[in-house]
Amino acid sequence: MRKFGMILIRLITVFCLPFFLINSAISAPSKAETEAQFRAWLARDLWPEAKAKGISRASFDSAFSGVKLNWKLPDLVAPGTKPTTPREQVQAEFGSPGKYFNEKTIGHVTAGGKARAAQHARTLAAIEKQYGVPGEILVAIWGRESGFGAVKIPHNAFEVLGTKAFMATRKDMFRAELLAALEIVQHGYIDAASMKSSWAGALGQPQFMPTSYIKHAVDFDGDGRRDIWNSEPDALASIANYLRLYGWQRGRDWGFEVNVPAGLSCALEGPDQGLKIADWAKMGVTRINGKPFPANELAGEGYLLMPAGRHGPAFIATPNFYVLKNYNMSDLYALFVGHAGDRIARGSGGFSQRWGDVGGMYRSDIAAMQKALQAKGYDVGKPDGLPGFKTRRSIGDWQAKQGQAATCFPEKALIGAIR
Structure with a gap:
């Protein structure tokens, strides 16, 4: 009986294996087949929508001339496959927030920012007058995003956005960005071949996504083009316009490093638990440098920020901090920009309080x-x-x-x- 059972299992395996292979082949097409599907998607799906949005056939064909899928990009889900949770999301080590503030990196942004602030002083003053954002904040973002325009941005934007719009986990978002990129070309702001992006599809010296370019980029040098790739005045003013439209409050700082009394709960942290800065001062919160909070800030709202809890520096952040956070959706990014801006403008050093060696x-x-x-x-x-x-x-x-x-x-x- 056992021998008969083993024979039956072998027969089932022999006859079923081809079906498994066929199903596997159907569900997971080859890269060549996927490329063909991509070309068909461009022609039958994307082009009709682009045409309806006013994109010419010439602009569309120019954008996708020679473009192929970039299989090296992250977060892709090939047709016929299912998305999986990236290994790094569950097995990546979470370290101390202090690691984000590598002194080599922040020192580069600070030193470069001081030089650019002096070089572009008149332009930055004009931008601040119009948009209300201090120059040191603009050059800190500029330095962080693209190394003041020196970082090479190597990717063809239509290759990146086309790949992600066709087979990323957030296809709808990237489809909107791809259509916005076509609109940029259609308006003649830059030709398709020159539109380089990061691996995520971000453009130019401010690293705007295409939809953000459409909404926020400005022509500040007066040449009729919103050139965030080559014009430093346009790039800096576009950053300022972005922050203004997200609610930057003219005349207010981004925040202050502070001492938080041991008896004051760190659980008071958060942008939904704001108090007047005068009230924080009454509760014993003091600036780390011993100076009083500026008189013009006392009636304004402030928020306790402790990125490492009691294991690192503490801050009273203003609403402008959360405007900075909109640029990259990270507390640490916003803190990096604000801190670098302070060092650029005032020549101050690092954080007064030490970041603890937490995490692991x-x-x-x-x-x-x-x-x-x-x-x-x-x-x-x-x-x-x-x-x-x-x-x-x-x-x-x-x-x-x-x-x-x-x-x-x-x-x-x-x-x-x-x-």
């Missing part, structure tokens, strides 16, 4: 911690393994309820403790 956990560890807190009713935001302010303050609240000193930051000792 996998994002999956932090995500498990977030889910455990969420199950207890805490609002941690999205349990994605990245400890934003909602996660940090939830940890602080949980620690306080357990009679522990609140640190407001994920630590290895908490992995098994929060259940």
Whole structure:
């Protein structure tokens, strides 16, 4: 009987294997077949929509002349396959936020920013007068995004955006960006062959996505073109216009490094828990440099910001900090720009408080911690393994309820403790 069973299994395997191979071939076409599907998609799907938006056939053909799928780009899902969670999202190590502020990098932006601030002083003053954004903030973003225009941006924008619009996990978003890129070419702001982008499709010295270019880019040098690729006045003014349209408050700073009294809870952090800066001062929060908060800031709203909890510097941020965050959707990015801007304008040094050597956990560890807190009713935001302010303050609240000193930051000792 056992011998008969083994024979039956072999027969099933022999007859079924071709069907598995056929199904696999159908569900996962070759790269050559996918390229053919891409060309068909351009012709039958994208072109009709582009035409309806006023894109000429000549502009469309110029944009996609010689363009092929770029299989080296991240976050792709080939037709016939299913998206998978990237390995790095669960196994990447989450380190100290202090690592973001590598002194070599921030020193380069600071030194380069001082030189450019002097070189473009008249232009920056004119831009600040019109848009209200200080020059040091503009050159800090410029330096961070493209090394003051020196960083090589090698990719064909239509190759990147076309690939991602056809087979990225966020196809709809990239389709909108691709159509905006075609609009840029149609209006003659730049020719298709010269439109280079990052691997994510960001353009020019400010690294705008095409839809952002359409909304925010300006012609500041008066030559009739919004040239964020080659014109430094246009690039800088476009950054300023972006920040203005996102709500930059003229005359206000981005924030201040502060001392937070030991008795004041770090769980007060967050843009949804703002107080007048005068009220923070009454609670014992003081500037790290010993100076009082500027008189013009006292009546304005401020927010406690502690990116590493009690393991690093603390700040009172203004609404302008969150305008900076819109540029890259990262607290650390906004803090980098604000801090570099201070060093460019005032010659100040690094942070007064030291960043602690915290971290060393996998994002999956932090995500498990977030889910455990969420199950207890805490609002941690999205349990994605990245400890934003909602996660940090939830940890602080949980620690306080357990009679522990609140640190407001994920630590290895908490992995098994929060259940």
